[in-house]
Amino acid sequence: MNGKNKKLELGREIAEQRETKELSVQQLSEMTKIAVKNIENIENGIFDFLPSAYVKAYLSAISVELGLDPGVILRKYKASYVRDVDTSSFEELKPAEKNKKHVEKQSAPLKVKEPKKPKEPKKPKEPDKIKQESDTSTNWFEEFWLIIRFYSVFIFGALFVVVALIIVFWVLPGLKDKKAQNLPVTPVQPDSLVMQTTVPIADSLQLEPDIKNMELKITVTDTNWIRIVYDDSIAEEAIYVPGDEKTWQSKEPFYLRIGNASGVQLTLDGKDLGSPGRPGRITNIIVDEQGFKNILKTEFPQAMGVGGTTQ
Numbered sequence: 001m002n003g004k005n006k007k008l009e010l011g012r013e014i015a016e017q018r019e020t021k022e023l024s025v026q027q028l029s030e031m032t033k034i035a036v037k038n039i040e041n042i043e044n045g046i047f048d049f050l051p052s053a054y055v056k057a058y059l060s061a062i063s064v065e066l067g068l069d070p071g072v073i074l075r076k077y078k079a080s081y082v083r084d085v086d087t088s089s090f091e092e093l094k095p096a097e098k099n100k101k102h103v104e105k106q107s108a109p110l111k112v113k114e115p116k117k118p119k120e121p122k123k124p125k126e127p128d129k130i131k132q133e134s135d136t137s138t139n140w141f142e143e144f145w146l147i148i149r150f151y152s153v154f155i156f157g158a159l160f161v162v163v164a165l166i167i168v169f170w171v172l173p174g175l176k177d178k179k180a181q182n183l184p185v186t187p188v189q190p191d192s193l194v195m196q197t198t199v200p201i202a203d204s205l206q207l208e209p210d211i212k213n214m215e216l217k218i219t220v221t222d223t224n225w226i227r228i229v230y231d232d233s234i235a236e237e238a239i240y241v242p243g244d245e246k247t248w249q250s251k252e253p254f255y256l257r258i259g260n261a262s263g264v265q266l267t268l269d270g271k272d273l274g275s276p277g278r279p280g281r282i283t284n285i286i287v288d289e290q291g292f293k294n295i296l297k298t299e300f301p302q303a304m305g306v307g308g309t310t311q
Contacts, residue, residue, distance in 0.1 A: 222263030
């Protein structure tokens with residue numbers, strides 16, 4: 001079964017389950033908050049009308065309402081994209097061609113290996129070669145000695161620098177300490193003592209106010225993609241379906257990027273903030289004690305992972 005037939009079969013299964021539940025497409029749309037046109041596309045085996053992430057979210061929501069297993073439905077959806085292997089290009093060899101190759105192999109001339117030639121014994125080294133090798137070793141020793149003489153200047157220079165550093169940082173400070181110990185000590189008269197007042201450490205410290213955590217809660221009313229950054233560094237991202245709820249706590253403001261602004265309701269510390277925008281609109285907002293307000297992408301912290309100069 002090819003991918004197209006698998007998509008049609010999956011769509012028919014969802015349509016039959018809806019009819020078994022005695023539900024119309026309009027009723028299923030009201031239950032899942034999914035447009036009627038999108039449900040009809042799914043039942044007709046058409047899944048490329050939206051990105052794959054949204055289609056998976058729609059399939060999960062529809063499966064829950066119809067009493068189907070969302071995991072099974074999503075596996076069937078993934079399996080519908082497996083391509084079939086085209087075997088039409090593979091053809092069997094004709095018997096005549098096979099016989100022809102067999103005859104060619106039999107008629108090929110046999111190759112006769114030539115016998116290997118025996119190895120000649122090694123000849124002893126001649127006196128001239130031995131003398132040449134000894135001259136080479138002598139030249140190597142002379143070159144090594146020249147290198148040592150050349151770098152001796154640098155070696156003695158380095159030793160001089162080390163000795164100078166030892167004198168400056170170790171010998172001279174020791175001499176100064178001995179001189180200081182030999183100086184006469186003059187007694188201090190009581191009249192010359194100055195009374196010093198101490199300030200209690202507790203009085204000099206300023207206690208920082210205890211900052212309470214803010215609690216942000218979202219209630220999803222339509223399929224939505226949300227990315228949030230809180231505590232200035234923690235980032236989360238997910239796709240939510242109608243009925244989902246999520247709560248975060250932070251002492252710092254919350255930064256949100258919402259794919260469908262009207263599909264979510266915000267609540268801060270039990271106070272209803274309402275919906276942050278219009279349907280189908282990507283919205284960038286910050287939420288703090290004052291409520292929420294729209295911001296530019298450039299005002300997001302680095303953990304949000306977006307850039308640009310527009311909303």
